[in-house]
Amino acid sequence: MPNPQSDEAAEPVATGTPVAAMVWNVGSVAERLGISPSTLRTWERRYGVGPTHRTAGGHRRYTEDDIARVTLVQALINRGAPPMEAARVAQELPATGLAAALSDASDDDHGADLDHAQIVDGIIAAAEAYEPTGIASLVSGALRRDGVIGAWAGVIAPALIRIGQLWSEGRLGIETEHLTSEVVVSELRAHTRAIGRLDTSGPTIIVASAESDLHSMPLIALEAGLAEAGLACHVLGAQFPAKALASMTANLQPTIVFVWASLPRTEDDEMWQVVTGMAPPTTVILGGPGWPDNPHARGHATVSVNLESTVARIASLVG
Ligand code: B12
Incomplete structure (x- = not known):
């Protein structure tokens, strides 16, 4: 449990707060709720949801009611409400309605009832x-x-x-x-x-983005999808150089090489030459809308359709 007034602890609250009302500084509230202090300040500045007290030195102090309102904003956003709307609901509730609203909105399974x-x-x-x-x-x-x-x-x-x-x-x-x-x-x-530690001693699966392409999220999705299927892979990340892919493949003889391209590439591109030049025992899978649409020039490489079929195909190829 964070300490309510760990910094500026000696500073008294300036307004007429009852002695019994515990007051918290912004850092402690942030720690308690798992929200960054800058988000808390933004909610106060933009939507007026924040501390109702300040110390004589001007430092923010949240009461338990203030914290309940901020928690409600967080819970409503987590359930899909636009931040401004969440703040309006939290502001308009009387203090007596906060506990019930919070228990309705705070559900660990965020978005569970949303389509x-x-x-x-x-x-x-x-x-x-x-x-x-x-x-x-x-x-x-x-x-x-x-x-x-x-x-x-x-x-x-x-x-x-x-x-x-x-x-x-x-x-x-x-x-x-x-x-x-x-x-x-x-x-x-x-x-x-x-998901936990996976066995990395099996067939090698390499996933990378094409040289000069910054889009790497599909690789991270593929890593997660393969992990759910119990498979570990080497994620080489964005902008992976064609020459490095060629030499790594020659050294490791991976079972699978998956290369992603969001941005358009041409057939004279070095990455295209490298991936279309690969042959068994390595299976090359090309993902993303960037690859040239020429089945005759693709060699052994195939093009993926979506995440689900890519995971299924890799799982069946590595047994
Ligand atoms: C996030 C993003 C970024 C992030 C990337 C961060 C990261 N870590 O990956 C950042 C901000 C860095 C970025 C940068 C740029 N981006 Co950008 N970016 C995107 C965005 C929004 C999502 C990219 C993504 O992950 N796509 C993957 C999925 C969501 O979309 P998809 O490619 O259509 O995928 C479907 C199929 O390919 C299929 N699929 C088939 N096989 C497989 C296999 C697997 C494993 C998976 C998962 C899916 C799959 O399933 C997908 C649907 O699930 C796209 C929008 C878009 N439509 O993609 C723009 C987009 C790709 N970016 C674009 C552009 C122009 C750029 C920039 C040049 C300029 C900019 N916006 O700053 C730079 C590129 C710089 C560079 N050298 O690469 C354009 C590209 C247009 C084009 N064809 O040239 C897009 C399409 C935005 C747009 N509508 O104009 N970008």
Whole structure:
């Protein structure tokens, strides 16, 4: 349990707070609720949900009622409410109604009663409001409820595709795309870690993004999907150099090489030459919309259709 007034502890509360009312500083509230102090300050500045007291020195002090309101905002966002609406509900409730509203809204299984479209809307709203905790709860709730393949197809990919569209129409900034993808990556990785240590002594599976392509999230989704199927892989990440892929494949003789390309590539591209030049015992799978659409030039490489079929195909190839 954090200490209510660990910093500026000696400073008295300036307003007429009863002595018995425990008051908390912003750092302690942040620690208690698992929200960053900057998010708490943002909610106060933008939506007016925050501490009702200040010390004589101007430091914020939250009472238990203030904390209940902030907790309610967090719980409502986690359930898909737009932050402004969540704040309005929390502000309008009388203190006597807070406990009941909190018990209705605080459910560990975030988004459990929402359908996929509502969760996607919640993720977009949280992303537009720069609320990483809101995105994280919805994504982790979907991963817990639907597994990687269900959450990716029903929630994560549709949200990302919509964010990409909104960005290309100039309706949201690139920072929203970065913020969302960072949160999605960490939730997918947390899900993979929670599955536990996997046996790495089996056939080698390499997953990488094509040289100069920054899009790596599908690799992290594939890593998580394979982990659910009990398979470990080597994730080489974004912008993997073609020459390094060629030499690693020659040395390791992996069973599977999966290469992702979101951005368009051409047939004179070195990465295309490397992947289409690979032969058994290595199976090459190309993922993403970026690869040239020429089946005759692909050699032994095949093109993937979606996450589910890619996991199934790899699982059957490695036995
Ligand atoms: C997140 C994101 C980023 C992040 C990437 C972070 C990361 N760690 O990956 C950041 C911010 C870095 C980024 C950068 C850029 N991005 Co970007 N980005 C995206 C976004 C929103 C999602 C990318 C993604 O993960 N896609 C995967 C899934 C969600 O979508 P999909 O490719 O359509 O996938 C389907 C199929 O391929 C299929 N599938 C088939 N086989 C397989 C196999 C597996 C394993 C999986 C999982 C799926 C699958 O299933 C998918 C649906 O589930 C897309 C939007 C989009 N539609 O993709 C734009 C998008 C790819 N980006 C785009 C652009 C232009 C850029 C930038 C050039 C400019 C920018 N926005 O800053 C730079 C690129 C710089 C570079 N050198 O690479 C464009 C590309 C347009 C084009 N064709 O050229 C897009 C399409 C946005 C848009 N609508 O215009 N981006």
